[in-house]
Amino acid sequence: MYVAVKGGEAAIANAHRLLADRRRGDRSLPSITIEQIVAQLGLAVDRVMAEASLYDRAIAALAIRQSCGDLIEAIFILRAYRTTLPRFGYSVPLETADMQVERRVSATYKDLPGGQLLGPTFDYTHRLLDPSLLHDAPVDEALQREGGQEPIMRVTDILADEDLMEDDGTLPEGHVPGDLTREPLEFPMARDLRLQALARGDEGFLLSLGYSTQRGYARSHPFVGEIRIGEVDVELDLPELGFAVSLGRIRITECQMINQFKGSAKSPPQFTRGYGLVFGQSERKAMAMSLVDRALRASEFDEDVVAPAQDEEFVISHSDNVQATGFVEHLKLPHYVDFQAELDLVRRMRREYEAGRGDKTDSDIPEAAE
Amino acid sequence: MTTAASELATYNFAYLDEQTKRMIRRAILKAIAIPGYQVPFASREMPMPYGWGTGGVQVTAAILGPEDVLKVIDQGADDTTNAVSIRAFFQKVANVAVTTRTRAATIIQTRHRIPEEKLTTGQTLVYQVPIPEPLRFLEPRETETRKMHALEEYGLMHVKLYEDIARNGHIATTYAYPVKVEGRYVMDPSPTPKFDNPKMHMSEALQLFGAGREKRIYAVPPHTEVVSLDFEDHPFEVQSFDKPCGLCGAENVYLDEVVLDDRGGRMFVCSDTDHCEDRRAHGHCGTMLAYGKEAAR
Numbered sequence: 001m002y003v004a005v006k007g008g009e010a011a012i013a014n015a016h017r018l019l020a021d022r023r024r025g026d027r028s029l030p031s032i033t034i035e036q037i038v039a040q041l042g043l044a045v046d047r048v049m050a051e052a053s054l055y056d057r058a059i060a061a062l063a064i065r066q067s068c069g070d071l072i073e074a075i076f077i078l079r080a081y082r083t084t085l086p087r088f089g090y091s092v093p094l095e096t097a098d099m100q101v102e103r104r105v106s107a108t109y110k111d112l113p114g115g116q117l118l119g120p121t122f123d124y125t126h127r128l129l130d131p132s133l134l135h136d137a138p139v140d141e142a143l144q145r146e147g148g149q150e151p152i153m154r155v156t157d158i159l160a161d162e163d164l165m166e167d168d169g170t171l172p173e174g175h176v177p178g179d180l181t182r183e184p185l186e187f188p189m190a191r192d193l194r195l196q197a198l199a200r201g202d203e204g205f206l207l208s209l210g211y212s213t214q215r216g217y218a219r220s221h222p223f224v225g226e227i228r229i230g231e232v233d234v235e236l237d238l239p240e241l242g243f244a245v246s247l248g249r250i251r252i253t254e255c256q257m258i259n260q261f262k263g264s265a266k267s268p269p270q271f272t273r274g275y276g277l278v279f280g281q282s283e284r285k286a287m288a289m290s291l292v293d294r295a296l297r298a299s300e301f302d303e304d305v306v307a308p309a310q311d312e313e314f315v316i317s318h319s320d321n322v323q324a325t326g327f328v329e330h331l332k333l334p335h336y337v338d339f340q341a342e343l344d345l346v347r348r349m350r351r352e353y354e355a356g357r358g359d360k361t362d363s364d365i366p367e368a369a370e
Numbered sequence: 371m372t373t374a375a376s377e378l379a380t381y382n383f384a385y386l387d388e389q390t391k392r393m394i395r396r397a398i399l400k401a402i403a404i405p406g407y408q409v410p411f412a413s414r415e416m417p418m419p420y421g422w423g424t425g426g427v428q429v430t431a432a433i434l435g436p437e438d439v440l441k442v443i444d445q446g447a448d449d450t451t452n453a454v455s456i457r458a459f460f461q462k463v464a465n466v467a468v469t470t471r472t473r474a475a476t477i478i479q480t481r482h483r484i485p486e487e488k489l490t491t492g493q494t495l496v497y498q499v500p501i502p503e504p505l506r507f508l509e510p511r512e513t514e515t516r517k518m519h520a521l522e523e524y525g526l527m528h529v530k531l532y533e534d535i536a537r538n539g540h541i542a543t544t545y546a547y548p549v550k551v552e553g554r555y556v557m558d559p560s561p562t563p564k565f566d567n568p569k570m571h572m573s574e575a576l577q578l579f580g581a582g583r584e585k586r587i588y589a590v591p592p593h594t595e596v597v598s599l600d601f602e603d604h605p606f607e608v609q610s611f612d613k614p615c616g617l618c619g620a621e622n623v624y625l626d627e628v629v630l631d632d633r634g635g636r637m638f639v640c641s642d643t644d645h646c647e648d649r650r651a652h653g654h655c656g657t658m659l660a661y662g663k664e665a666a667r
């Protein structure tokens with residue numbers, strides 16, 4: 001009970017030791033391996049890679065293990081690693097039309113070129129606990145489709161042919177895509193930066209905002225034009241060679257939301273786009289992102305900005321969960337200097353209040369009794 | 371995995387890569403050139419959470435050299451857990467000399483306090499800042515507040531202070547009390563108690579402010595005017611304490627209140643632990659010193 005006790009250093013060391021002990025848990029059980037996390041908790045790995053903006057399954061799995069499965073903590077660990085990596089170039093835009101598609105669904109057409117492919121989805125599972133998973137019951141191999149894949153055209157391109165879909169849009173001449181990890185954010189933002197921020201934004205936050213647009217806070221009448229999940233090549237332009245070479249493949253989820261638009265003085269009535277692109281398999285995030293992207297484009301279409309999801313400063317300033325968790329949790333750090341100042345003020349105001357009341361008591365109380 | 375793991379083990383001097391340090395130094399130079407102006411910078415993710423002082427840590431990392439002597443305080447104390455942690459971080463990634471002595475330090479990183487001892491030429495005080503924008507709680511939008519600064523439109527702040535007086539008879543801001551720097555920019559001094567505001571005025575030391583999450587750096591160069599906002603008939607006042615420090619007997623210093631028991635027992639001790647220890651080493655003694663020693667045992 002004495003302030004000048006030098007306890008900080010030992011306390012921190014002991015706390016870390018206890019944390020490591022809890023992380024390992026019961027020593028009679030084998031320790032979980034990185035390979036097991038990558039193979040069996042793949043969607044957790046995907047979320048960590050997406051919100052950390054770093055595509056590396058093994059390192060993401062290491063972060064998940066290190067954080068005892070706290071995914072935001074894992075995202076944070078991975079971000080802090082990513083920020084130290086040197087930048088040797090920027091890839092050419094991904095060509096999602098050439099995706100090796102594993103899942104592709106459209107809600108706007110019953111059938112379409114390339115077909116509907118369900119892929120590995122929870123959608124039509126019944127959420128009944130599966131006792132067979134209590135044991136290591138054998139699992140059947142997945143079926144493989146025969147033959148090659150026909151090209152799968154984008155649904156938005158079908159509508160664009162009829163001029164019923166807004167263009168993909170063009171960027172001003174000489175526009176270099178921004179990089180929010182290298183430049184400070186400034187408002188208002190261009191859409192490229194906004195999409196970057198949304199792509200690493202918190203899944204839960206974007207989900208709730210997207211949901212709010214469906215419930216009338218900036219309603220945009222959305223349809224899922226298409227969701228596709230699969231692998232695409234990442235290519236880098238090499239100036240020495242004069243053409244792009246493939247660095248490897250990544251698995252991504254893309255969502256093109258189609259939204260109603262009645263037209264304005266500038267544009268004819270046509271459908272508009274909301275776009276979502278996320279590392280790994282994360283349909284929920286990609287869909288929420290495309291709803292929020294569309295809501296944030298309100299000013300492009302002369303729509304009134306009336307709801308939180310349309311407010312760029314509000315959405316982008318609060319979508320990053322590493323920032324959010326840091327600032328919320330920092331409240332547990334010592335604040336006793338400031339609290340002392342407030343304590344002093346409240347005591348003073350309390351004295352003034354009681355002195356003021358003391359004067360009135362004699363005359364006021366009988367009156368109140370009447 | 372092994373290559374990734376071995377790469378993880380090597381970091382540049384003071385953690386940040388040299389390119390990032392150059393970017394931060396450019397922001398610092400601009401901040402010094404325009405006292406009190408918030409310079410946007412491309413804040414990095416640091417290996418400690420936002421809110422733990424990532425802005426201050428980046429500023430320190432960018433200005434730290436191998437010859438520097440670093441002191442880190444939180445709430446005025448060198449031994450609070452976060453100060454210990456940040457000090458250990460720089461020992462680890464920069465192998466730099468550290469101290470708890472205010473006088474011996476060339477760089478002092480702080481959260482919520484300015485040391486009691488007067489800082490001198492050649493010293494740099496690095497503040498950790500949570501919300502750099504003094505107008506934020508009056509106007510939540512960055513686009514608006516930047517405009518207000520540009521137009522020197524600070525009426526809203528004066529109205530807020532006036533409303534305090536109208537409601538309470540005095541200004542009810544006790545920490546993060548707004549100041550005007552060199553007659554131009556209204557600045558947030560970070561959540562230091564207003565007790566510390568006068569120490570910023572005409573300081574011989576360079577004062578740098580880093581806000582990591584909000585991506586802003588600002589500065590008060592040495593010998594710069596820093597004036598706490600007030601009114602002619604309600605001049606700025608600092609907190610005063612009824613009793614001197616219980617351990618070293620110091621007066622006119624900022625004190626922490628320590629709860630001694632569940633019967634209302636309290637003692638007040640220096641928030642600046644180095645200042646307190648220094649005084650005790652020089653034979654100053656407070657009324658509670660004996661009690662403290664006993665309790666520590």
